[in-house]
Amino acid sequence: MTNGLVLAIIGAALAALLAGIGSAKGVSLVGEAASGVVSVDPSKFSKVLLLELLPGTQGLYGLIAAMFILLRTGVLGSGAADLTVQQGLGFLAASLPIAVVGLISGIMQGRTAAAGVSITAKKPDHNGKAIIMAAMVETYAILALLISVLMILNINV
Amino acid sequence: MNGTKYADAVGAVRAMENTLLGKSDIEQLINARSKSEVKSIFSSRTGNQLADLNDVWNFLCEYAPDCEELKILLYRNDFHNLKAVLKAIISNRDPEQYYIAPSNIGLSELTDAVSKKEYDLLPKYMQKTALEAYELLTKTLDGQLSDSFIDRSALEAVQKSSEECGIEFMKKYAQLITACSDIKTAYRCCILGKSAQFMENAVCGSPEIEKDELIKSALAGTEQLFTYLETTHYSEAAALLKESSAKYEKWCDDVIMELAEDARMLAFGSEPLAAYFIAKEAEIKNLRILSVCKEFGADKETITERMRKLYV
Numbered sequence: 385m386t387n388g389l390v391l392a393i394i395g396a397a398l399a400a401l402l403a404g405i406g407s408a409k410g411v412s413l414v415g416e417a418a419s420g421v422v423s424v425d426p427s428k429f430s431k432v433l434l435l436e437l438l439p440g441t442q443g444l445y446g447l448i449a450a451m452f453i454l455l456r457t458g459v460l461g462s463g464a465a466d467l468t469v470q471q472g473l474g475f476l477a478a479s480l481p482i483a484v485v486g487l488i489s490g491i492m493q494g495r496t497a498a499a500g501v502s503i504t505a506k507k508p509d510h511n512g513k514a515i516i517m518a519a520m521v522e523t524y525a526i527l528a529l530l531i532s533v534l535m536i537l538n539i540n541v
Numbered sequence: 542m543n544g545t546k547y548a549d550a551v552g553a554v555r556a557m558e559n560t561l562l563g564k565s566d567i568e569q570l571i572n573a574r575s576k577s578e579v580k581s582i583f584s585s586r587t588g589n590q591l592a593d594l595n596d597v598w599n600f601l602c603e604y605a606p607d608c609e610e611l612k613i614l615l616y617r618n619d620f621h622n623l624k625a626v627l628k629a630i631i632s633n634r635d636p637e638q639y640y641i642a643p644s645n646i647g648l649s650e651l652t653d654a655v656s657k658k659e660y661d662l663l664p665k666y667m668q669k670t671a672l673e674a675y676e677l678l679t680k681t682l683d684g685q686l687s688d689s690f691i692d693r694s695a696l697e698a699v700q701k702s703s704e705e706c707g708i709e710f711m712k713k714y715a716q717l718i719t720a721c722s723d724i725k726t727a728y729r730c731c732i733l734g735k736s737a738q739f740m741e742n743a744v745c746g747s748p749e750i751e752k753d754e755l756i757k758s759a760l761a762g763t764e765q766l767f768t769y770l771e772t773t774h775y776s777e778a779a780a781l782l783k784e785s786s787a788k789y790e791k792w793c794d795d796v797i798m799e800l801a802e803d804a805r806m807l808a809f810g811s812e813p814l815a816a817y818f819i820a821k822e823a824e825i826k827n828l829r830i831l832s833v834c835k836e837f838g839a840d841k842e843t844i845t846e847r848m849r850k851l852y853v
Contacts, residue, residue, distance in 0.1 A: 498552075
């Protein structure tokens with residue numbers, strides 16, 4: 385295994401790890417807020433569940449980016465390529481947008497969605513507004529994933 | 542991640558806020574024909590959930606990861622109970638009928654600590670006051686003097702703890718209750734012609750209402766007192782106090798409710814919990830006023846006038 389390949393694998397690991405941590409933190413925060421509501425009013429379970437799911441997507445984006453790196457470098461499939469350090473650094477850099485943005489946006493989306501749980505608790509009819517507000521944060525995770533994927537696909541191997 | 546440890550508790554409180562009485566509920570209650578009808582309307586509207594403050598407090602403590610910050614809200618009850626216990630010990634009576642719940646220290650622990658003079662069993666913010674009040678009461682046998690000393694100490698304790706916890710909501714709460722209480726005390730002292738020494742003992746002082754200025758103006762008479770208050774943030778309160786004490790009391794409760802309303806916009810932290818407690822306190826007070834008014838056959842206008850501001 386070349387140094388370049390090691391760097392690429394580190395990149396894949398970072399994408400899955402950091403975005404996953406962001407999602408885990410975000411989902412757990414919304415879960416806490418949702419539990420409080422459901423313990424008092426169990427009928428709101430389905431409505432708050434939607435909000436709890438939202439910060440979970442960052443982890444999924446991290447997984448997608450990591451899979452792309454592993455496929456492009458041949459770790460998954462045809463056999464690992466002999467990557468140069470420059471190529472490895474390229475994959476590592478390509479993983480950073482979704483790794484960092486995934487971490488931060490996961491946590492922030494969790495905060496927004498947890499605040500949205502309060503809207504759902506008090507005014508269940510306005511649940512859609514809470515979802516839209518939390519979904520806005522998602523935009524930046526999608527943009528970061530897009531950039532990461534474009535970079536990963538355009539590195540010459 | 543400021544305040545996110547309260548996410549669970551805030552969620553529960555938001556869900557419970559739906560059971561708080563709204564404007565239309567209060568109107569319905571005002572239109573009720575009797576005290577029993579008030580009770581039945583209230584029960585059907587809220588399902589008697591968290592109908593007394595003790596239940597509200599237990600509910601908040603059950604959900605909050607840390608009740609320390611909220612305990613400040615009960616300080617005044619603690620100090621009131623201290624007054625009751627001290628007088629009961631001196632006069633050999635049962636303090637239970639004067640005991641207010643919820644409080645941070647139970648009646649039996651408080652009675653034990655004071656009667657055995659083991660003040661270190663009391664919460665830290667009460668220890669010195671309990672010792673000094675006991676000595677003052679046994680030395681002078683002046684209940685009014687000891688009461689005013691305890692009341693002032695309660696406000697000082699609220700101020701100190703709110704500063705220590707560093708929560709803006711609690712600091713504002715401390716400032717408001719101190720100012721409201723100080724103005725009322727100064728006005729009463731002024732009317733009763735109390736000495737400067739008595740006022741010094743009774744008035745707490747706050748950044749908004751300067752203690753020395755308040756005492757100086759109260760000693761000079763009611764006109765001077767109102768002239769001074771007009772120069773402070775409490776000019777509106779002073780104008781109401783001139784009209785009647787009941788209007789002033791309502792203003793004080795309403796201004797605290799306005800503070801609670803600000804916390805309604807917050808999604809995290811202990812503030813929404815404190816706001817809910819204040820909201821329930823006001824709701825229970827409104828029900829009490831309604832019951833008394835119904836019992837004495839007060840007209841709708843009088844009842845409406847006395848109703849405290851609502852949270853929802």
